[in-house]
Amino acid sequence: MTEIEFPHRQSSHCESGVVSNLLRYHGIDMSEAMAFGIGTGLFFAYMPFVRLNKLPLTTYRCEAGGILKRVARRLGCRIRRQKFRSPQKAMAALDAGLERGMPVACRTGAYWLPYFPPAFRFHFNAHNLVVYGKQGEDYLISDPVFPEPVRCAAKALMKARFAQGALAPKGVMFYMEHVSSEFDWGRAIRAGIKEVCRRMLKTPLPFVGTRGMHFLANRVEQWPSKLGEEGAKLHVGQLIRMQEEIGTGGAGFRFMYAAFLQEAAAILNNTDLLALSEQMTATGDRWRETAVIGARICKGRASATDTYAGIADRLRTCSREETRIYERLLECT
């Protein structure tokens, strides 16, 4: 029996929540929003050539593992990351980490975690959690999207760590080997903000950043004629699931980034960031309206004004509003 005293704290999004909780365990009290901001978590890309459940991938956040990597770099932490071919070796390495008294973060396929309510299960292979103990055949887990710690049978956790399909986790696990409390908050915050702005405004690919939102808007308008009614509904359903369900979604990530800007304003003593935080919240509302229209179409409850063109219009508005926010952020940091 192993059990590490781990400070479980519920979060909105799994990776930023895991990073925030791990740092807290190591003595650095960093909010989830701050981890998300310093880790350059905010992103947008619509990638029709990458398929998840046979439907195009839309991402509202950075690559899996990116937040951890950048927070660690900007804070000067040393992370040990391992990936496995053998499920047995992966579980043995997890046990070894726990034996050393180390809380271990694992990447999993959320669908296979039995404590997820069935109505909220979805095939998503980049769900992060922290294993902080083992009792008999059950692991003790701090899953940041749950209010309380949970338990998971070893067999189920192994299956989740080796879920198949897009973004297969391949047993990835990591823990913090060294954490220093001596770092420059201002420098880390500014670096996080600048990288988000650069990615959202200057990535030279039409399907990424604020240009990517326009690209998606054009595609959404064409879905009914190109894919037929059922195909269009499936595509819009995928868009909504990826926006509002997986992790935190388009709106939720904007609200989280707004919270980060609010914290950053206080630390950097920069009132411009407060105003931009409010603007980011307003953009989050726009993303949510987009999701509501999509949900109604998907479920056959659309009114005359709930149309694919309506979704496209809002996506273009999001693009315009966010472009202004990132340009202003670059100026004021």
Add this chain to the structure above:
Amino acid sequence: MTNDATAPLKAKLKSLLVQDLRITHVTPEQITDDEPIFGERLGLDSIDAVEVVYLVEKNFGVTIKDMKEARPAMQSINTLAAFIEARSAAN
């Protein structure tokens, strides 16, 4: 049958769910206070959750910012009513 102080709120929530999410096989009166909102009986899933969040905001002026708030709040009519009450009182 509900007879607590939040009964009118719960009744309104049930009506809104049935009406706005077009649930045809269950009436508001047949929804119990503690049954899961999302699941087989009501036939609602995570896509519907987006609209539940919206209808709570539109009808009660209470914002559910993300899934961290949404999951515990949207377990049942009881939890949703308690969430709305708590938020309304805080505002």
